[in-house]
Amino acid sequence: MARPPQHTGFQPLDREGLVQRVATLLSKAIVTGQLAPGARLSESVVARELGVSRAPVREAARLLENSGLVTYHANRGFFVRETSAEALNDLYELRMVIEIAAAQRVLRHGLTDTIDRLAAQIDVLHEVAAAGADMLTQVEADMEFHRLLCSGSGNPKFLHVFEQIAAETEFSIMVIGRLYDDPHKIAETHEPIVNALRHGDEVATREAIRYHIGVAQELVTRQFRDVEAGTAER
Structure with a gap:
């Protein structure tokens, strides 16, 4: 049986400054624990809830990778970083x-x-x-x-x-x-x-x-x- 779609509570965005705004939203979600350490950052789920394509979500995830909040695993995608x-x-x-x-x-x-x-x-x-x-x-x-x-x-x-x-x-x-x-x-x-x-x-x-x-x-x-x-x- 198919799983029901995931929900994160994000609201749709307009197109202005899209990548940076997506990155800011994801960053706050990670910092506040809305997205827990080790959680997979589903591009499709985030894109659907924000009302955007997957491309700006992927670019935003790359920005967060540079800032140390997420990591990328080949063939698996982005994950919220687990620090020490x-x-x-x-x-x-x-x-x-x-x-x-x-x-x-x-x-x-x-x-x-x-x-x-x-x-x-x-x-x-x-x-x-x-x-x-x-x-x-x-x-x-x-x-x-x-x-x-x-x-x-x-x-x-x-x-x-x-x-x-x-x-x-x-x-x-x-x-x-x-x-x-x-x-x-x-x-x-x-x-x-x-x-x-x-x-x-x-x-x-x-x-x-x-x-x-x-x-x-x-x-x-x-x-x-x-x-x-x-x-x-x-």
């Missing part, structure tokens, strides 16, 4: 290198507008926390701070690499469910970075970023190992 604590540890290590370099460039080129934007984003993080926003909104606001640092460095390569790993970072945090019990703590952990940048202190800035990302690295990888252990026990 070790892979996440490597990811945070890369972020540390990129963001320290970006911050150094901000200081050496006197990019005070970038520092102002970073300070304003901390205010946004506090506003998001005060509003009791959901976890995805908090994580996106957090990542925007780091995106602004990379984009405001004046070196587009930093932003390019950051965008390739941003979704995977968001995914890792969403999988473990939280970083801190108090959402205001997320905002507060960014303040030493801006303070060091304001003072033009390159050493203090480097250490502030190293500490900030290092703490997140430790929290995420430790909690992800707990998730892995719980999965192995079931």
Whole structure:
């Protein structure tokens, strides 16, 4: 007997910016757990529910492959990536290198507008926390701070690499469910970075970023190992 068609809950799209919009929808579905790690990304199901052909879905899946959210298996198709604590540890290590370099460039080129934007984003993080926003909104606001640092460095390569790993970072945090019990703590952990940048202190800035990302690295990888252990026990 034929199986009933799968449903994911997606709504039809128009044609404008199709591939990127499909990629954004799929990315959010993966980050929020709507599409679980290891799940097959059925091009036909997604295309049918979005009201598009399979071609833009396939192109969108390729974009997500580049960002580390999906993997491709020959003759089988695309699958939501199953990550590991070790892979996440490597990811945070890369972020540390990129963001320290970006911050150094901000200081050496006197990019005070970038520092102002970073300070304003901390205010946004506090506003998001005060509003009791959901976890995805908090994580996106957090990542925007780091995106602004990379984009405001004046070196587009930093932003390019950051965008390739941003979704995977968001995914890792969403999988473990939280970083801190108090959402205001997320905002507060960014303040030493801006303070060091304001003072033009390159050493203090480097250490502030190293500490900030290092703490997140430790929290995420430790909690992800707990998730892995719980999965192995079931």
